[in-house]
Amino acid sequence: MKKNYLLTSLVVIGLGITLLFLFQSFQLTGNKQSARLFLAFEMFLGVGLLFVPEVLAKFVGYTIPNALKILYWAFIYFAVFIGTGFHYYNKIKLWDKFLHAWSAALLVALGLALISLFFEKEALIKMSPLFIVLFGFFFALSIGVFWEFYEFTFDRLLGMNMQRFATSTGVDFNGRQALMDTMGDLFTNALGAFLFALYAYIKLKKEPRWIEIVSFRKIKRHKRTA
Template sequence: MQKSSFSERCLNIFLLFVVISMVLSFGLTVKDALLGPTADQGAAWFLALEIILGLVIVLIPKWAAKRLEIYLPPTLYLFFALFIYGSVYLGTVYHFYSVPYWDKGLHLLSGALLGGFAFSAFGALVPEDAIAKISPFFIGMYSVAFAVFCGVLWEFYEFTCDSFGMNLQRYMQAGRPLVGRAALMDTMGDLFADFIGALIFAVVAYLQLKKNRNWLKTFFFKRIEQK
């Protein structure tokens, strides 16, 4: 039997934690929906639905990879699971976005997640013989550029939604639009966090690639060969 890597063990431990915490939370929420005050039952059922959706989002990549017989990079999946747990479950369901800098911490994590996904795309689009000739520094720069570009696209999405009366970019406070630098703080803070998260990941990646070029392949999706 092949020994699992450190990242695979970390991933399995975290997924077990996610499943246990969400199932317990779901059970307690259903209990409140059934036994709580009538006025609060609708909100409790909606909360239970959000918990189930969060659990499905976290686990569906693992299910799809097994179904399609594809190797799922454990480090990339761990970043993804952490991000979904922090944003959908803790952030949306339990309102952790009210915690100072919670959103910025998630942007740091998403920067690393997108940097890892940049490596996956790199392996899918660049021939293997060409990858061996590309310097680790360039690969690191590419991952940062990819992550920041995706962060900019996300801000485009939030800006578009805000044009229809939403407040995703936190440009309003107490129902009133902010002015000048205050209106830029959320958007620019998100972009800085994306960049810093991607940069930290790129530095780690550069150091790893200097020691072992095959480390890059741990982020590649690939077919599992049947024996």
């Protein structure tokens, strides 16, 4: 079996970051030590998330396209290891918006891959590139909207502030200010989806078989002989 060197490298780096935070916790005490230990635990969970495509492929019986896996692995690194581990959410003001744009590109790629489940390869190649990318684009937009539904629901039920409608001290924003985070996320999601959809459209117009790069493939099961 061919080794996945990229995944192996990502796991090794992820475990290295986990151990770094774990060793740092031994030099701290009290709440700081607890916070650092929890951070190390989050990094360890992040390493586990890197295996999701491989596990999912075995569960559903389809290979996950390499392009989709790379976009996913990059997202996990940006969100978990860099964003959470090295506090880029606090260091870079627009880091959260960057992740929204990246996740939108990932969702467009997922939408393109899902089309391959409903059409034969030759039919897919002959299909209109505009139809294919529009499906991926609106799929990404829909998931972005449902994510905001999720944030609104749990903000309402659990008193959270995921949609940033209030200050860190709990004072509600007034008027348009209360909508800025949510609308910013939706616009960023749309922009990220549009840019990747445009890239996919250019690729498909130039070479229709490019769709195979982001297509699911049925895993062939070898029958055991007695």
